Amino acid sequence: MTVSTDAVRDKGPRSLARARRRRAVSGFWHQYRTHRAGLAGLVVLGLIALLALTAPVLVGAESQSVTGATGGPLESPSAEFPLGTDQFGRSLLALLLWGTRVSLTVGLLAAFLSVAIGTLVGITAGHFKGWYGTVIMRITDWFLVMPTLVLAIALATVLSRSVWTTILAIGVTTWPTTARLVRAQTLSVESRPYIERSKALGGGHGHIMSRHVLPNVMPLVLSQTTLVISTAILTEATLAFLGLGDPTIVSWGGLLQDAREAGAVSSGNWWYLAPPGLAIAVVALAFTLCGRTIESVLNPKLGVTR
Amino acid sequence: MSTDSTPALLKSAPGVDSARTDGPAPAGPSARGPRSRSTTAYLRYAAGKLAGAAISLFAVLVTSFFLFRLIPGDPVKQMTGGRQVSTEQIAAMRREFGLDLPLWQQFTEYCGKALTGDFGTSYQFRAPVMDKISEALPATLLLTGTAFVIYTVIGIWLGARSAWRNGSFGDRFNTAFALTLYSVPSFWLGLLLIITLSVGIGPIPGIFPTGGMESGDASGFGYVLDVAHHLVLPVVTLVAVEYARTLLVMRSSLLDEMGSDYLTTARAKGLRDDLVRRRHAVPNAMLPTVTLLFVNLGNTVAGAILVETVFSWPGLGGLFYQALSVPDLPLVQALFFVFAAAVILMNTLADVIYPLLDPRVGR
Numbered sequence: 001m002t003v004s005t006d007a008v009r010d011k012g013p014r015s016l017a018r019a020r021r022r023r024a025v026s027g028f029w030h031q032y033r034t035h036r037a038g039l040a041g042l043v044v045l046g047l048i049a050l051l052a053l054t055a056p057v058l059v060g061a062e063s064q065s066v067t068g069a070t071g072g073p074l075e076s077p078s079a080e081f082p083l084g085t086d087q088f089g090r091s092l093l094a095l096l097l098w099g100t101r102v103s104l105t106v107g108l109l110a111a112f113l114s115v116a117i118g119t120l121v122g123i124t125a126g127h128f129k130g131w132y133g134t135v136i137m138r139i140t141d142w143f144l145v146m147p148t149l150v151l152a153i154a155l156a157t158v159l160s161r162s163v164w165t166t167i168l169a170i171g172v173t174t175w176p177t178t179a180r181l182v183r184a185q186t187l188s189v190e191s192r193p194y195i196e197r198s199k200a201l202g203g204g205h206g207h208i209m210s211r212h213v214l215p216n217v218m219p220l221v222l223s224q225t226t227l228v229i230s231t232a233i234l235t236e237a238t239l240a241f242l243g244l245g246d247p248t249i250v251s252w253g254g255l256l257q258d259a260r261e262a263g264a265v266s267s268g269n270w271w272y273l274a275p276p277g278l279a280i281a282v283v284a285l286a287f288t289l290c291g292r293t294i295e296s297v298l299n300p301k302l303g304v305t306r
Numbered sequence: 307m308s309t310d311s312t313p314a315l316l317k318s319a320p321g322v323d324s325a326r327t328d329g330p331a332p333a334g335p336s337a338r339g340p341r342s343r344s345t346t347a348y349l350r351y352a353a354g355k356l357a358g359a360a361i362s363l364f365a366v367l368v369t370s371f372f373l374f375r376l377i378p379g380d381p382v383k384q385m386t387g388g389r390q391v392s393t394e395q396i397a398a399m400r401r402e403f404g405l406d407l408p409l410w411q412q413f414t415e416y417c418g419k420a421l422t423g424d425f426g427t428s429y430q431f432r433a434p435v436m437d438k439i440s441e442a443l444p445a446t447l448l449l450t451g452t453a454f455v456i457y458t459v460i461g462i463w464l465g466a467r468s469a470w471r472n473g474s475f476g477d478r479f480n481t482a483f484a485l486t487l488y489s490v491p492s493f494w495l496g497l498l499l500i501i502t503l504s505v506g507i508g509p510i511p512g513i514f515p516t517g518g519m520e521s522g523d524a525s526g527f528g529y530v531l532d533v534a535h536h537l538v539l540p541v542v543t544l545v546a547v548e549y550a551r552t553l554l555v556m557r558s559s560l561l562d563e564m565g566s567d568y569l570t571t572a573r574a575k576g577l578r579d580d581l582v583r584r585r586h587a588v589p590n591a592m593l594p595t596v597t598l599l600f601v602n603l604g605n606t607v608a609g610a611i612l613v614e615t616v617f618s619w620p621g622l623g624g625l626f627y628q629a630l631s632v633p634d635l636p637l638v639q640a641l642f643f644v645f646a647a648a649v650i651l652m653n654t655l656a657d658v659i660y661p662l663l664d665p666r667v668g669r
Contacts, residue, residue: 037482142365145653147608150626150645154373157630157638230489237491238612242627256494265497266516268505277494284489292485 028219031297038293041286048283052100063094064250077271084271086255087262095250096275102251103283106166107233113171114232115225118178123217125179126186127209137183144176152235156244163246166239170232178224182217189216219298226291230284237280252276352658359654366646370639371416375409402427425640430632435640438625445519446621449614450606452537453544458599460545461552465595466588468553469560480553488550492609496543496616503539514539517618540617548606555598560591593664597656604652608645 032038051058077084083092125136155169189195190213198208239245240253247254255276259265264272400406407415419426425435464484468477487495504516515521515536520529563569564587572582607622614623622641629637 142362145362145646145650146366147605147645147649149611150608150642153611153626153630154638154642157633158373234489234491238493241491241493241612242615242630244630253491256491256497260497265500266505268501270498270501273494273497273501277491277498280494281486281490285486288485288489 028297032293035293035296037289041289041293044282044286045290048100048286049104051097052104055097055101059091059094059097063091064098065090083275084269086258086272092255092272092275095255096252096279098250099252099255099276099279102163102249103233103236103280106163106170106236106251107229107283107287110167110170110174110232110236111225111229113167114174114228115178115221117171118175118224119182119214119217119221121175121179122182123186123209123213126183126190127205127213140176140179143173144180146173148173149235149238152239153242153244156239161244161246163249166236166245169239170235174228174231174235178221178228181220181224185217185220186213189213219294223291223294223298226287226294230287230291233280233284233287252280348661351661355654355657359650362650363647366643366650367417367420370642370646371413374633374635374639374642420643425643426636428629428637429634430629430637431634435636438637439622439640439644442620442622442625445619446607446610446614446623448533449537449540449544449619449621450603450610453541453548453610454603454606456541457545457549458552458602461549462556462592462595464549465553465556466560466583466591469557469564469591470583470587472561472564481557484550484553487546490547491612492543492547493612493616495546496539496613499539499543500616517616519620540613540619543613543616544606544610548602548609551602552595552598556591556595559594560587563587563591566590593660596663597660600652600656600659601649604649607648 081091081093083096086092086095121136121140125133125140127133151173152169155172156165159165159168190208195208195212198212203211236245236251237253237256240251241257241260243257245251245254253276256273259269259272259276262269262272264270397406405412416426423436425439427433428435428438431438464480468480471477499514500516504514517536519536520532521536566587569582569587572586573579577585610619610621611623611626613619614621615627618624622644625637626641626645628634629641
């Protein structure tokens with residue numbers, strides 16, 4: 001916090017701001033490190049991201065093909081197929097690894113879409129207080145009361161089956177929570193004196209929103225993003241399980257749907273059903289743990305356990 | 307006080323309310339102001355909330371109509387399913403379902419009929435949509451109602467214990483366990499329960515039915531037992547994935563109360579720790595949780611879609627899944643409206659009841 005006048009002369013305001021941000025980030029990391037659950041979540045996510053990135057090298061793209069399958073249908077776990085095979089004779093371990101890519105991609109993109117809409121709506125609704133803000137918040141409230149899953153299912157039903165539909169359906173149904181949080185934070189930031197100073201110096205709407213409000217809501221947006229990702233991954237799996245995902249792509253929810261169609265439930269093939277669901281739960285939990293840790297670092301009053 | 311300083315939707319932080327409640331006053335009827343003035347203020351507030359709910363319901367009705375018109379393909383072609391039909395037959399079917407009218411005329415007719423509870427005729431069952439829905443409603447109410455009561459009790463009890471022993475092993479275990487179950491897809495948990503407890507693995511025999519609501523051969527008290535037997539696994543699944551939310555909100559709202567002066571006073575009076583928690587802290591912490599409970603109830607009805615599908619439960623969710631796969635337009639529309647209406651009504655109820663429970667708010 002203490003910067004000597006020499007430093008101001010030497011570095012100029014821009015590098016000063018950069019140095020301040022760097023200090024804030026390292027301070028944040030210093031506190032984040034003390035939360036064991038958050039660290040565990042981060043490590044798990046790193047491992048899973050690594051698996052997703054190296055899947056083409058580890059198992060090869062041909063493992064997804066139905067015609068080139070090497071095993072017999074519905075084999076139990078063996079040395080060759082550690083998790084058994086599906087009804088087409090494909091290795092379930094390979095399919096599970098490929099599914100990682102879809103779940104993470106859809107989860108991340110849908111969450112970014114959702115948080116981007118939420119942030120944009122929240123900041124503008126908080127900044128322009130008149131009729132614009134009122135109308136926008138009415139719309140947000142209306143979206144907020146809609147049952148997310150039902151709306152996402154409805155959207156996925158009416159649009160064509162593709163990964164983009166899934167991303168869109170999740171993105172446009174989950175943004176209102178973010179919008180409400182961001183708006184509240186925007187209102188509190190805009191009531192501070194330095195915003196008035198900025199206005200007095202001739203700062204326009206765009207300048208205030210992007211230079212003053214946005215950096216202040218970013219930490220909140222970050223924690224919100226990680227929490228939305230885990231919702232998005234769960235919703236993606238749900239849509240795929242209901243047969244509303246892209247049928248040409250291997251995903252965890254799709255695997256569960258395949259398992260159900262292959263009669264894995266009635267014949268007791270737990271080794272077909274257990275791994276995809278477990279994978280979904282682990283990834284969703286890891287994102288939730290990271291999100292809650294970020295939240296509690298930013299707002300220690302929440303009292304999240306370490 | 308202005309009428310709009312109410313908790314509205316507690317999806318944002320429940321701690322928001324505690325910022326206003328700076329007085330130590332525990333909730334009690336003595337804190338109310340002059341009766342007549344506050345009653346009119348409350349009635350005006352409640353009327354505003356009800357009007358808002360009516361607007362929301364209308365918006366949902368509009369959405370339900372236009373959203374599903376986007377479904378590609380001709381519904382009549384879907385219904386005939388590729389069979390050879392003459393153009394006259396197709397025209398007759400279009401007339402039967404009112405699809406030959408211009409869109410705006412279909413819309414006004416749809417709204418007018420919906421007001422009287424008529425959502426048209428189901429394509430696949432050839433029966434009034436409202437009949438199908440009222441047939442399925444009791445099953446859904448039974449399932450979600452039972453699950454709701456159980457997860458509410460578990461969530462509040464564990465949440466209060468967790469917060470009271472904040473940071474202890476029990477607290478960490480509780481929170482971690484709840485969060486883990488919260489991250490589990492409900493349909494997957496249901497399928498696993500069916501495999502382990504209904505189908506049975508290896509030497510373990512299945513002890514619960516795989517799905518449905520009744521075996522059909524019991525009557526009287528035996529019927530009740532039979533339905534309860536079928537109810538166990540779906541309820542366990544719903545409770546497992548839903549109780550975390552209640553637990554976390556109860557925990558954080560009790561944590562908000564923990565530093566309060568009135569608790570110190572209660573302790574200074576010499577009350578046992580247990581009594582301080584039960585008589586003083588928990589009732590105050592319950593207030594934000596109560597709002598959440600209503601929101602939960604509305605959402606659980608929609609959340610039961612997957613559980614009902616997995617367990618072939620003859621409720622609204624299972625019906626929705628069946629209707630989606632056709633797609634059975636009138637049925638999907640009506641169910642979409644019912645699910646959204648459940649959430650809206652519960653939210654409104656929470657908004658209306660809250661000031662009655664907490665005299666510090668909105669008077």
